[in-house]
Amino acid sequence: MIARTGYDSAMLARGGRETDGDEVSREVSLDGARTTQRALAVHRLLNSQSRIGTAPLTDGRRIPLPDIHPPRADLVATLALRRSAEDYADRPLDLTTLSAWLRFSVGVQRFVPAYGVTEHPLSMAPTAGGLDSLRAYLAVRTAEALVPGVYRYEAVSHELVELSTVDPVHALRHVYLQPEFVPRAAVSLALTARLDEAFDRYPLRHYRTLHVDSGVAVQNLYLVGTALGMACCAVAGFDDTALSGLLGLPETEIPTMLFAAGHAA
Ligand SMILES: Cc1cc2nc3c(=O)[nH]c(=O)nc-3n(C[C@H](O)[C@H](O)[C@H](O)COP(=O)(O)O)c2cc1C
16 A cells, blocks of 8 residues: 555556555545645745746757767766866867766656556656656757757657747846856756646655755766766755746746756866
């Protein structure tokens, strides 16, 4: 039986098939919208910010990312080399580097039958219950073949979806609490958590687990970035409302981490 506070990996292992015990999961699902609102109330309280409606951005061009070989690097050597960078090369991020970074940090690792579908994607960065609970966005200042703007990464098709072609530099100065990152980072990657996806299945305490999911992805971004010769820094110091506005997030999606990146100096 999956308890209300329980973890849904048992269901994932059964290929998404329900058992009698899953009645409890259905109850949680019915309650999902209410739990999402409660989580948003906690989130705003923690950030001392009230709700400011953000203008949604509509999907534009889809930009396929090139196929790439995985970086060849020793795991322990990469762990030992990894640093939070202050110095970034003053040049655009190569498209192949960007493609490899996204593919091997937060791309799809495999598909499994789960949650009522035969091919449910599981990420290179594991999430609680294998839920599709995280999204990755890019605010591009300078990258090869990309117009400065905002993009959403689509892991299954390994594409970027263009959301805005407004240069994000001005907005990023209000996003980073340390604006010195703005001119250094060629791209800023934002991880977000999808509250509706999470609270359709889990109770309110899963608000914490979503941040653990993000932390797992952060370490992937650091390690794959290091293996690719990138300069990276996880940045928790950001303004939630300003970042949500830049990305045009729906109310049920919250930014969890920002990541400055470029080529190493
Ligand atoms: C979750 C997380 C959040 C961080 N947030 C910031 C930040 O807001 N600003 C910053 O300059 N560095 C930030 N860092 C970088 C840390 O300061 C850095 O990892 C730490 O000093 C250790 O240095 P190292 O990463 O080079 O080993 C963050 C790191 C992590 C893991």
